[in-house]
Amino acid sequence: xxxxxxxxxxxxxxxxxxxxxxxxxxxxxxxxxxxxxxxxxxxxxxxxxxxxxxxxxxxxxxxxxxxxxxxxxxxxxxxxxxxxxxxxxxxxxxxxxxxxxxxxxxxxxxxxxxxxxxxxxxxxxxxxxxxxxxxxxxxxxxxxxxxxxxxxxxxxxxxxxxxxxxxxxxxxxxxxxxxxxxxxxxxxxxxxxxxxxxxxxxxxxxxxxxxxxxxxxxxxxxxxxxxxxxxxxxxxxxxxxxxxxxxxxxxxxxxxxxxxxxxxxxxxxxxxxxxxxxxxxxxxxxxxxxxxxxxxxxxxxxxxxxxxxxxxxxxxxxxxxxxxxxxxxxxxxxxxxxxxxxxxxxxxxxxxxxxxxxxxxxxxxxxxxxxxxxxxxxxxxxxxxxxxxxxxxxxxxxxxxxxxxxxxxxxxxxxxxxxxxxxxxxxxxxxxxxxxxxxxxxxxxxxxxxxxxxxxxxxxxxxxxxxxxxxxxxxxxxxxxxxxxxxxxxxxxxxxxxxxxxxxxxxxxxxxxxxxxxxxxxxxxxxxxxxxxxxxxxxxxxxxxxxxxxxxxxxxxxxxxxxxxxxxxxxxxxxxxxxxxxxxxxxxxxxxxxxxxxxxxxxxxxxxxxxxxxxxxxxxxxxxxxxxxxxxxxxxxxxxxxxxxxxxxxxxxxxxxxxxxxxxxxxxxxxxxxxxxxxxxxxxxxxxxxxxxxxxxxxxxxxxxxxxxxxxxxxxxxxxxxxxxxxxxxxxxxxxxxxxxxxxxxxxxxxxxxxxxxxxxxxxxxxxxxxxxxxxxxxxxxxxxxxxxxxxxxxxxxxxxxxxxxxxxxxxxxxxxxxxxxxxxxxxxxxxxxxxxxxxxxxxxxxxxxxxxxxxxx
Numbered sequence: 001x002x003x004x005x006x007x008x009x010x011x012x013x014x015x016x017x018x019x020x021x022x023x024x025x026x027x028x029x030x031x032x033x034x035x036x037x038x039x040x041x042x043x044x045x046x047x048x049x050x051x052x053x054x055x056x057x058x059x060x061x062x063x064x065x066x067x068x069x070x071x072x073x074x075x076x077x078x079x080x081x082x083x084x085x086x087x088x089x090x091x092x093x094x095x096x097x098x099x100x101x102x103x104x105x106x107x108x109x110x111x112x113x114x115x116x117x118x119x120x121x122x123x124x125x126x127x128x129x130x131x132x133x134x135x136x137x138x139x140x141x142x143x144x145x146x147x148x149x150x151x152x153x154x155x156x157x158x159x160x161x162x163x164x165x166x167x168x169x170x171x172x173x174x175x176x177x178x179x180x181x182x183x184x185x186x187x188x189x190x191x192x193x194x195x196x197x198x199x200x201x202x203x204x205x206x207x208x209x210x211x212x213x214x215x216x217x218x219x220x221x222x223x224x225x226x227x228x229x230x231x232x233x234x235x236x237x238x239x240x241x242x243x244x245x246x247x248x249x250x251x252x253x254x255x256x257x258x259x260x261x262x263x264x265x266x267x268x269x270x271x272x273x274x275x276x277x278x279x280x281x282x283x284x285x286x287x288x289x290x291x292x293x294x295x296x297x298x299x300x301x302x303x304x305x306x307x308x309x310x311x312x313x314x315x316x317x318x319x320x321x322x323x324x325x326x327x328x329x330x331x332x333x334x335x336x337x338x339x340x341x342x343x344x345x346x347x348x349x350x351x352x353x354x355x356x357x358x359x360x361x362x363x364x365x366x367x368x369x370x371x372x373x374x375x376x377x378x379x380x381x382x383x384x385x386x387x388x389x390x391x392x393x394x395x396x397x398x399x400x401x402x403x404x405x406x407x408x409x410x411x412x413x414x415x416x417x418x419x420x421x422x423x424x425x426x427x428x429x430x431x432x433x434x435x436x437x438x439x440x441x442x443x444x445x446x447x448x449x450x451x452x453x454x455x456x457x458x459x460x461x462x463x464x465x466x467x468x469x470x471x472x473x474x475x476x477x478x479x480x481x482x483x484x485x486x487x488x489x490x491x492x493x494x495x496x497x498x499x500x501x502x503x504x505x506x507x508x509x510x511x512x513x514x515x516x517x518x519x520x521x522x523x524x525x526x527x528x529x530x531x532x533x534x535x536x537x538x539x540x541x542x543x544x545x546x547x548x549x550x551x552x553x554x555x556x557x558x559x560x561x562x563x564x565x566x567x568x569x570x571x572x573x574x575x576x577x578x579x580x581x582x583x584x585x586x587x588x589x590x591x592x593x594x595x596x597x598x599x600x601x602x603x604x605x606x607x608x609x610x611x612x613x614x615x616x617x618x619x620x621x622x623x624x625x626x627x628x629x630x631x632x633x634x635x636x637x638x639x640x641x642x643x644x645x646x647x648x649x650x651x652x653x654x655x656x657x658x659x660x661x662x663x664x665x666x667x668x669x670x671x672x673x674x675x676x677x678x679x680x681x682x683x684x685x686x687x688x689x690x691x692x693x694x695x696x697x698x699x700x701x702x703x704x705x706x707x708x709x710x711x712x713x714x715x716x717x718x719x720x721x722x723x724x725x726x727x728x729x730x731x732x733x734x735x736x737x738x739x740x741x742x743x744x745x746x747x748x749x750x751x752x753x754x755x756x757x758x759x760x761x762x763x764x765x766x767x768x769x770x771x772x773x774x775x776x777x778x779x780x781x782x783x784x785x786x787x788x789x790x791x792x793x794x795x796x797x798x799x800x801x802x803x804x805x806x807x808x809x810x811x812x813x814x815x816x817x818x819x820x821x822x823x824x825x826x827x828x829x830x831x832x833x834x835x836x837x838x839x840x841x842x843x844x845x846x847x848x849x850x851x852x853x854x855x856x857x858x
Contacts, residue, residue, distance in 0.1 A: 025201040033064040034076035036195050041541025045128045052117030054082050083184050101193040107184050116180035125173045134172040141165050152199035159192045211575045216793040219803040220851035224621040225826040226609045229293035230854040231628045237292045237344030244416035248501045251525045254561050256594045267631045268298030270600035273309040277332050278605035287606045288339035295631025298346045300597050306354025321360030338406035341416040352423040363387050365444040380432025383487050384448035393494050412500045421505045429480045429517040433470030460686040477516040477656040478686050484520035509555045514661040519690050529555035530566040535574050538745040539731035542669035546662035549587045550669045554662050558678040558693040563595035572614035578622040578767045578789030579744035585630035586735050589639035591676050612794035621804045625789030625853040629769040638740040644675030644720040647695035648702045652682050665705035673717035738777035742769035761809035766790045786855035806848035813842045824854040
């Protein structure tokens with residue numbers, strides 16, 4: 001297969017985004033508050049924000065309406081209601097090495113006896129202290145510097161001098177630069193702040209400038225209809241109808257297999273909240289069919305019990321307790337399960353997500369965990385409170401023994417339900433152990449926790465004073481894994497006693513958990529992970545930064561299947577979110593992951609178009625552009641699994657005494673770029689239940705988390721199969737296989753040549769995917785799907801419609817003669833488009849007149 005070639009095209013409009021490719025350090029104005037930022041390889045080194053406080057450190061929120069006025073020209077403005085002043089600011093790039101801010105603060109009256117405030121600067125010294133040293137303060141309250149003399153260095157200077165500037169808490173990782181201190185005097189105060197960079201640091205445009213400042217109102221709108229699918233991939237599910245016909249799902253080593261011996265990969269999504277309980281029967285049938293057409297074969301039912309959902313599984317949230325399940329709400333779930341099953345779609349059940357305990361639940365120590373409120377979050381407390389554990393068991397027993405009115409099967413008897421999750425985002429190993437500490441004013445729970453810790457320390461010969469300190473790595477992480485495992489094993493045994501046959505998952509590794517959180521998760525049949533990225537996932541340089549794929553990969557325990565029940569990017573609307581589904585799907589196929597679930601399809605009633613949201617893929621053209629293409633690639637196995645396996649095998653000291661994670665371990669990040677990554681857990685005498693995992697035969701065993709598996713000056717990586725290429729310098733990603741050939745990211749201004757497809761896009765950031773719709777390679781296929789994607793921007797923050805940026809350029813496809821080109825409209829209608837065919841290639845012009853993201857050659 002030919003190597004993908006990226007050739008620059010003459011494109012003047014692309015010049016704004018090309019600057020980022022040249023330097024490893026980039027300074028810019030952050031679009032949240034219009035203040036300085038510094039990054040390297042996609043990892044944030046310096047961030048800044050406005051901070052103000054009133055009397056006795058009461059927070060005084062400072063709004064900062066940010067606007068791009070023109071190239072490298074910006075404004076911020078906002079009124080501080082608490083302190084009674086207006087803040088305005090202008091920023092501009094004054095030279096190739098400087099950005100200048102002019103701040104004006106205007107107070108109508110004096111506010112005395114307040115703390116004051118200004119700007120807080122945060123420096124990631126853990127990641128970049130070795131390269132730049134520690135920041136230093138200038139004399140006379142004039143600012144700070146960070147970097148090496150004569151090398152890479154950044155300076156922030158204020159004129160006139162600030163009211164004060166100091167390191168926060170004496171730690172050099174944070175600087176507070178105050179415009180006001182002690183009082184806010186009436187009148188105007190002006191400061192000019194100049195950021196100067198040197199060495200290999202450059203100043204680059206903001207994210208908005210890079211993507212282009214075109215008016216979205218001029219783009220086509222409503223290119224996606226929320227009721228219908230622009231493509232139909234339901235043929236992928238046809239052999240499964242009805243879901244469950246192959247018997248219960250089983251775990252065989254690190255794979256998922258039905259009872260009839262059929263191995264399966266799940267490409268899924270999440271249905272949550274009011275989508276579950278408020279949608280009409282007609283809407284459920286329609287959306288189940290649409291989910292199948294979009295290529296999904298798994299749906300996770302989530303936020304069924306959360307207090308913010310009204311009604312939820314307990315009925316009206318005003319109910320005095322959460323002991324009883326609502327028959328009406330259960331029937332809503334029954335109907336969803338029945339309709340999904342009819343479409344060949346399987347179901348993942350969560351048992352606990354957001355249940356808020358109430359006084360009527362009879363929970364011991366309820367008063368101390370409710371903190372005077374009417375309800376209490378059980379997370380963390382469930383590990384030491386037997387009455388909470390019993391309440392969870394009671395729920396599970398009622399839930400899995402419920403008989404579906406439409407299938408006649410109890411949930412535990414239905415093989416269309418393929419997995420159950422005990423508790424969502426509820427680990428004690430990293431997040432919620434701190435809730436149990438003696439200083440948290442929960443004396444009964446703290447006493448139980450301390451008793452558990454002391455008994456464990458005594459029984460295992462560990463130092464007692466280190467074992468209970470949940471916030472520290474060391475013996476505490478061994479103890480916390482044991483505490484979590486014992487809870488999970490107990491609830492799993494209870495489910496098995498009820499007759500549950502499908503895989504049981506404990507909780508997830510999420511929210512930056514280090515590898516020390518993995519051992520307890522092996523108590524389940526599948527290890528689950530949640531990963532959320534942001535803008536620019538394709539640009540993150542694995543030498544310095546982790547992206548969401550690295551975080552998912554770091555949860556792959558050797559010998560265990562991996563699921564990701566949540567993946568997505570934030571904050572909404574991330575302009576390049578269209579590029580993420582194909583990236584995740586291709587990585588999942590290459591890494592051998594078994595179940596991926598996008599978060600989320602919908603959390604509102606599905607009888608209407610809803611509103612723009614990060615949790616509503618069903619009405620979002622940017623995600624719908626690529627989700628079907630990703631489903632086809634992943635489920636059909638278009639990308640080969642890696643032949644090289646890297647097994648990271650930390651010893652006990654490294655696993656439990658250090659916070660090793662993709663954030664600080666180049667070995668984890670770089671291994672994913674080339675081959676498959678698995679984590680080998682060590683035998684640990686204090687944890688007899690932790691089975692020592694073995695590296696797969698032929699695996700390359702790694703023990704040094706700092707080992708880099710790519711060249712130190714690399715700008716891209718190619719998978720061991722040669723099919724996947726990520727160029728973080730350019731921010732592009734390509735897939736080149738016989739049946740799927742695609743490119744995503746900053747592909748504008750480049751010609752990308754794949755085996756049968758040439759892509760020459762002029763849209764700066766876009767996705768173009770070409771796929772065979774039959775079992776033949778693209779060159780011989782009689783049906784070819786072309787998926788496009790770019791920015792989709794809602795008309796207003798909470799109002800539809802979406803305006804979708806056209807993908808413009810040229811597309812050349814080598815394929816069989818005699819095919820006709822059709823564009824798929826919002827309602828799935830197909831309209832023919834003339835297309836020339838020369839020298840065995842279809843040459844398709846992509847322009848705004850298409851007003852669609854979906855084309856078909858057939």
